[in-house]
Amino acid sequence: xxxxxxxxxxxxxxxxxxxxxxxxxxxxxxxxxxxxxxxxxxxxxxxxxxxxxxxxxxxxxxxxxxxxxxxxxxxxxxxxxxxxxxxxxxxxxxxxxxxxxxxxxxxxxxxxxxxxxxxxxxxxxxxxxxxxxxxxxxxxxxxxxxxxxxxxxxxxxxxxxxxxxxxxxxxxxxxxxxxxxxxxxxxxxxxxxxxxxxxxxxxxxxxxxxxxxxxxxxxxxxxxxxxxxxxxxxxxxxxxxxxxxxxxxxxxxxxxxxxxxxxxxxxxxxxxxxxxxxxxxxxxxxxxxxxxxxxxxxxxxxxxxxxxxxxxxxxxxxxxxxxxxxxxxxxxxxxxxxxxxxxxxxxxxxxxxxxxxxxxxxxxxxxxxxxxxxxxxxxxxxxxxxxxxxxxx
Numbered sequence: 002x003x004x005x006x007x008x009x010x011x012x013x014x015x016x017x018x019x020x021x022x023x024x025x026x027x028x029x030x031x032x033x034x035x036x037x038x039x040x041x042x043x044x045x046x047x048x049x050x051x052x053x054x055x056x057x058x059x060x061x062x063x064x065x066x067x068x069x070x071x072x073x074x075x076x077x078x079x080x081x082x083x084x085x086x087x088x089x090x091x092x093x094x095x096x097x098x099x100x101x102x103x104x105x106x107x108x109x110x111x112x113x114x115x116x117x118x119x120x121x122x123x124x125x126x127x128x129x130x131x132x133x134x135x136x137x138x139x140x141x142x143x144x145x146x147x148x149x150x151x152x153x154x155x156x157x158x159x160x161x162x163x164x165x166x167x168x169x170x171x172x173x174x175x176x177x178x179x180x181x182x183x184x185x186x187x188x189x190x191x192x193x194x195x196x197x198x199x200x201x202x203x204x205x206x207x208x209x210x211x212x213x214x215x216x217x218x219x220x221x222x223x224x225x226x227x228x229x230x231x232x233x234x235x236x237x238x239x240x241x242x243x244x245x246x247x248x249x250x251x252x253x254x255x256x257x258x259x260x261x262x263x264x265x266x267x268x269x270x271x272x273x274x275x276x277x278x279x280x281x282x283x284x285x286x287x288x289x290x291x292x293x294x295x296x297x298x299x300x301x302x303x304x305x306x307x308x309x310x311x312x313x314x315x316x317x318x319x320x321x322x323x324x325x326x327x328x329x330x331x332x333x334x335x336x337x338x339x340x341x342x343x344x345x346x347x348x349x350x351x352x353x354x355x356x357x358x359x360x361x362x363x364x365x366x367x368x369x370x371x372x373x374x375x376x377x378x379x380x381x382x383x384x385x386x387x388x389x390x391x392x393x394x
Contacts (some may be wrong), residue, residue: 012142012181012226015133017045020146021184023154027053034082034109037089041104042151044119045143048135052119054144055105056098057082059089060157068162068293069094071149073178075169075193075273076122082109084277091279091286092294096152100141100174119144122170125204126218138174138221145178153184162186162293166285168276169193169244173223176253179234180226187292188227189285191237191276192245194253195224201246201336203344227257234261235288235300237276239269240328240376243344247376248334251391262288262300265376265388267328267350284385301387307366307377314364314389320381325355325364329375333393 024042032039037059044052057080061067070093072084080099088095102118105111120128120137128136145165153160164187167175172193179188197204198219207215219225227234234257238250247265254263264284269275279286284300291299301318316322328350338345355364355377366377377389 012177015139016143016146016181019045020143021150023150024147026151029055032105032107032109035086037082037085041117042147044147045134045140047119047140051117052102052140053115053117054098054100054119054148055103055115056080056096056148057085057109058094058096058152058155059085060094060155061089061092063092063157066159067092067094067157068164068289069096069152069155069158070289071095071145071152071163071165071175072097073145073165073167073171073175074100075167075171075276078168078171078273079103079105079112081273084273087277087279091290093289094152094155094158096148098144098148100144101137126221129214129217129220141174142178142181145174146182149182149184160184164188164289164293166191166289167193168273169271172245173197176234177221177223177226179232180223180228180230183230185232187233187235187289189235189237189288191282191285192239192242192271193223194236194238194245194250195222195227195256196249196252197222199252200244200249201334201345201347202242203244205246206345224253224256227253231260233292235284236261236263237266237282237285239266239271240350241268241347242271243346244271246334246336246347247391248393251376255390262302263388263390264300264386265378266386267352267378283383284387287383287385300385301379301381303379303387303389305363306390307375307392309392310368310372310394312366314366314377314379316362316364316379316387318362318379318381320383320385321359322357322362322379323382324380325357326378326380327353327355327366327368327375328378329353329368329372331371332373334374334391
């Protein structure tokens with residue numbers, strides 16, 4: 002099928018039914034990292050030949066079935082056994098797969114092609130003119146679904162309690178998959194989101210592509226899938242991310258807000274460790290514990306969003322909220338790439354503490370006269386952050 006046909010049809014109509022079945026696996030004990038097992042699992046044929054994905058999978062010791070997480074790396078990343086261990090240490094089984102046809106060395110490092118390698122990523126959907134089943138995104142999505150199927154089949158795992166998280170490109174993929182894989186109980190995309198063509202950062206730069214090509218690329222925009230889904234979602238980003246500007250995270254949250262939360266970290270760096278360290282993004286683990294373990298209290302929730310120049314933010318939280326902060330810019334959200342810089346970035350964010358009305362759980366938002374763009378963060382006594390939508394005046 003040519004790419005452009007039936008553009009609005011759900012992606013599930015184009016996927017191979019095999020992705021929801023348990024794939025055959027091949028253990029690679031010589032590449033194990035302690036208790037975390039190395040393996041290959043069979044993936045879809047590519048250009049008429051069989052392929053396999055390399056992965057690390059780990060399961061914590063438990064007398065009962067455990068919840069699990071699917072871990073999706075970003076661009077330039079790999080299957081991170083370190084990430085698996087973080088979740089194992091918190092009582093979750095986890096799988097992290099390599100999505101670009103790589104295998105790693107005895108130390109879990111390096112990226113090497115192997116005889117069953119599938120396609121590699123080509124820029125930002127720059128293989129869009131190829132037949133759908135030859136495009137990297139088609140195989141990346143399929144590999145993730147197969148990884149989920151494999152994880153769910155493990156005898157130690159409770160298949161009814163599995164979530165997904167992804168970082169950067171993994172955020173794109175995990176948010177897209179949340180709209181395709183109804184087996185998932187929660188999704189936690191970090192940085193990457195939907196509405197990529199609206200990004201004022203790196204992902205919004207379409208280069209010299211024609212309008213026709215740009216329109217075709219929208220086939221892979223995650224919002225086309227997750228905007229109609231109901232998977233509990235936590236959107237995580239920083240307010241100055243060079244790739245995924247805050248407006249697209251906010252837009253993604255807006256279309257999912259009846260079942261979603263958002264946590265924006267001021268000045269958050271871009272990368273794998275900043276997107277998974279429990280001390281830097283504790284909301285990820287609290288959210289997963291609440292959804293997959295039933296561990297209360299979970300995150301607070303914004304019950305009334307801000308609007309315009311004067312408004313009241315209302316919230317609900319079992320844990321006392323102790324801090325409210327206004328972050329604002331003196332211009333509409335604008336990204337600029339200075340000479341010698343690789344990626345664009347926004348202007349300065351200014352901050353002002355706001356007064357909490359703890360009795361009625363509200364915050365009055367009064368903006369400085371020069372404010373053009375803003376959002377509000379609420380922080381509870383555990384240090385967990387929930388955020389309002391981005392408002393551009």
